[in-house]
Amino acid sequence: MSGDACKNLVDRLIDDLCIMPGIGQKSAQRIAFHLLQRDREGARYLGRSLITAMDEVKNCRSCRNLTEDEICRICSDERRDSSVLCVVESPIDVMALEQATDYRGLFFVLMGHLSPLDGIGPEDVGMDLLARRFENEVIKEVILATNPTVEGEATAFYISDLAKESDIRCSRIAYGVPVGGELEYIDKGTIARAFSGRQKMP
Amino acid sequence: MSGDACKNLVDRLIDDLCIMPGIGQKSAQRIAFHLLQRDREGARYLGRSLITAMDEVKNCRSCRNLTEDEICRICSDERRDSSVLCVVESPIDVMALEQATDYRGLFFVLMGHLSPLDGIGPEDVGMDLLARRFENEVIKEVILATNPTVEGEATAFYISDLAKESDIRCSRIAYGVPVGGELEYIDKGTIARAFSGRQKMP
Numbered sequence: 591m592s593g594d595a596c597k598n599l600v601d602r603l604i605d606d607l608c609i610m611p612g613i614g615q616k617s618a619q620r621i622a623f624h625l626l627q628r629d630r631e632g633a634r635y636l637g638r639s640l641i642t643a644m645d646e647v648k649n650c651r652s653c654r655n656l657t658e659d660e661i662c663r664i665c666s667d668e669r670r671d672s673s674v675l676c677v678v679e680s681p682i683d684v685m686a687l688e689q690a691t692d693y694r695g696l697f698f699v700l701m702g703h704l705s706p707l708d709g710i711g712p713e714d715v716g717m718d719l720l721a722r723r724f725e726n727e728v729i730k731e732v733i734l735a736t737n738p739t740v741e742g743e744a745t746a747f748y749i750s751d752l753a754k755e756s757d758i759r760c761s762r763i764a765y766g767v768p769v770g771g772e773l774e775y776i777d778k779g780t781i782a783r784a785f786s787g788r789q790k791m792p
Numbered sequence: 793m794s795g796d797a798c799k800n801l802v803d804r805l806i807d808d809l810c811i812m813p814g815i816g817q818k819s820a821q822r823i824a825f826h827l828l829q830r831d832r833e834g835a836r837y838l839g840r841s842l843i844t845a846m847d848e849v850k851n852c853r854s855c856r857n858l859t860e861d862e863i864c865r866i867c868s869d870e871r872r873d874s875s876v877l878c879v880v881e882s883p884i885d886v887m888a889l890e891q892a893t894d895y896r897g898l899f900f901v902l903m904g905h906l907s908p909l910d911g912i913g914p915e916d917v918g919m920d921l922l923a924r925r926f927e928n929e930v931i932k933e934v935i936l937a938t939n940p941t942v943e944g945e946a947t948a949f950y951i952s953d954l955a956k957e958s959d960i961r962c963s964r965i966a967y968g969v970p971v972g973g974e975l976e977y978i979d980k981g982t983i984a985r986a987f988s989g990r991q992k993m994p
Binding site for chain 1: 800801802804805808809811812813814815819821822823824825826827828829831832834835836837838839840841842843844845846847848849858859860861865882883884887903
């Protein structure tokens with residue numbers, strides 16, 4: 591990122607690597623020297639890949655997910671069930687759900703969550719587009735998979751109100767104890783929700 | 793790195809980011825989405841910086857350090873003392889020594905260490921170039937700053953033999969307890985070396 595013309599290429603590369611989240615000066619040095627000494631071809635690929643992605647990736651016009659197409663692959667896949675819409679906060683959540691579940695409906699990616707204190711209102715997270723989809727499409731169920739945080743919760747409530755206006759059934763992903771966890775180490779709030787939300791044994 | 797033409801740009805970027813040491817699938821996802829959503833300009837800089845560095849950075853003809861010039865900035869700096877040569881394993885070590893000390897001599901970067909079992913012999917770490925410098929230049933002292941590992945140690949011995957042939961004084965960086973460490977947590981080998989290498993109080 592540095593425009594410092596006096597810096598040599600290696601120092602500049604190290605500075606530029608530091609723009610990545612989680613990469614500090616030491617890791618950047620290690621990465622730079624590793625690439626220079628062991629994998630120049632891979633690093634050139636990565637360089638081109640970064641530039642191409644930054645130039646061409648935009649938001650899907652239907653679900654706001656990141657894609658280089660007008661309509662992303664999930665939205666344009668006719669084998670998927672367009673009557674179910676799962677609302678998530680970020681593209682990573684789409685990946686996580688795709689990998690973990692056999693969900694075959696569509697997604698809507700807010701690219702954030704409502705946060706009035708930070709000046710993030712309904713338009714900023716695509717609520718206008720979502721409302722239009724609720725009105726114009728045949729949607730039977732909306733699955734709210736925003737994060738289990740205060741903001742994610744508030745965002746889920748907002749969308750559930752929107753959906754009610756169009757008479758669409760809404761569900762929220764379940765709260766409870768994480769699979770593989772031990773009760774001893776789980777916070778009280780989660781245990782309380784898991785207890786009150788207990789389900790009949792099959 | 794993936795040549796998979798079927799993958800979309802975002803997935804390809806995530807794959808390509810994984811070539812960096814210490815970056816797995818999850819970190820790559822986080823980095824890709826962060827750059828796409830928050831810092832496209834920075835990511836383009838990084839992309840160009842990677843390509844330029846990979847294309848233009850080579851080894852200094854005098855010290856083998858990485859640089860885009862024929863002779864690196866340290867070697868071509870006339871204010872530095874060319875009669876002292878500090879031998880290190882990698883460019884990171886040069887940076888570390890430059891930042892930690894007020895050393896004003898020159899460096900020689902082996903770009904590795906001797907490791908006969910891995911097929912890394914003297915020529916691979918530039919011993920021929922180093923021997924020529926010992927013969928042709930006026931060098932008074934060689935400081936051996938290879939790593940305190942078995943291979944680093946063996947490499948230091950090899951160079952000290954080379955230097956003896958040209959009647960050059962050799963020194964090895966000191967072993968001892970790390971500054972700020974507590975004896976309780978330091979390994980026996982280090983404590984033994986620190987004890988036997990004890991120095992007179994000034």
